[in-house]
Amino acid sequence: MVKVTIDGNEVEVGEGATVLESLRSLDIKVPTLCYHPALRPSGSCKLCAVEVKSSLGRSSLLLSCVLKVKEGLIISTQGEAIQRARAKAFKDLIQMAPHAISIRRLAEEHGVDLGPPPDGCIRCRLCIRVCKEIVGAGALKMEKREGKNFVAPLAGLCIGCGTCTNVCPTDAIRMEEKDGVRTILIRDEIIGRHILEKCEACGKLFATEKFLRHVRGRVGPHPDVKEHHLYCPTCAKLFSDRIKASSKLKRI
Numbered sequence: 294m295v296k297v298t299i300d301g302n303e304v305e306v307g308e309g310a311t312v313l314e315s316l317r318s319l320d321i322k323v324p325t326l327c328y329h330p331a332l333r334p335s336g337s338c339k340l341c342a343v344e345v346k347s348s349l350g351r352s353s354l355l356l357s358c359v360l361k362v363k364e365g366l367i368i369s370t371q372g373e374a375i376q377r378a379r380a381k382a383f384k385d386l387i388q389m390a391p392h393a394i395s396i397r398r399l400a401e402e403h404g405v406d407l408g409p410p411p412d413g414c415i416r417c418r419l420c421i422r423v424c425k426e427i428v429g430a431g432a433l434k435m436e437k438r439e440g441k442n443f444v445a446p447l448a449g450l451c452i453g454c455g456t457c458t459n460v461c462p463t464d465a466i467r468m469e470e471k472d473g474v475r476t477i478l479i480r481d482e483i484i485g486r487h488i489l490e491k492c493e494a495c496g497k498l499f500a501t502e503k504f505l506r507h508v509r510g511r512v513g514p515h516p517d518v519k520e521h522h523l524y525c526p527t528c529a530k531l532f533s534d535r536i537k538a539s540s541k542l543k544r545i
């Protein structure tokens with residue numbers, strides 16, 4: 294056995310053990326991800342760093358999974374420098390595995406805030422701008438959540454046109470269509486859910502009622518077009534081409 298000091302307490306630990314093994318035997322928790330008791334330590338995750346004081350009083354941060362215990366070692370598992378090193382190690386790891394729940398859970402247990410998982414949005418605001426400035430619905434906004442900006446829906450304002458989905462450069466906004474219902478989402482938040490209307494000529498489900506009403510309110514009637522028609526863009530084009538052709542014939 295060798296005598297060491299851990300977090301201010303003098304204890305006896307097994308000779309030849311690593312600091313991490315000794316800490317574990319005393320039920321002192323330090324985070325680890327690359328440690329496995331059946332394998333030789335590799336020191337790759339860098340999470341298990343502890344502060345070690347030499348006999349000359351110099352402190353250094355060392356990986357506890359690799360370091361062997363020695364008589365008289367003074368070890369600290371808590372403190373500002375350790376917390377900074379852990380936070381850096383956690384941040385480096387989460388960059389490589391942004392959706393790893395195990396890393397997020399462990400970081401939280403050890404007081405490191407990794408922020409929310411990435412949602413694929415680069416905060417370019419194209420969706421917000423197009424919805425407000427071109428479509429005129431204003432159904433999206435930037436919202437602060439725990440100090441960070443998120444694209445969020447403004448309840449009830451989505452008209453289901455899908456322009457935000459088309460303009461989003463990273464596909465962070467999705468449009469799903471199932472059983473005649475169109476849903477527009479970001480993360481798991483619903484921006485809008487709408488029943489699709491059928492084209493009265495070809496029967497294809499093509500637009501939402503709210504969108505068609507919105508368009509009617511923004512464009513004037515056309516002399517050649519039957520008002521309030523429910524034609525999909527393909528059929529509408531086909532009919533308008535026919536109208537144009539027959540009016541040309543009449544003129545001849």
Ligand code: SF4
Pocket residue numbers: 413414415416417418419420421444460461462463464465466479
């Ligand atoms: S959701 Fe897409 S379009 Fe909107 S801000 Fe994020 S990346 Fe840009």
Ligand code: FES
Pocket residue numbers: 324325326327328334335336337338339340341342356357358359
């Ligand atoms: S446990 Fe990963 S570096 Fe020590």
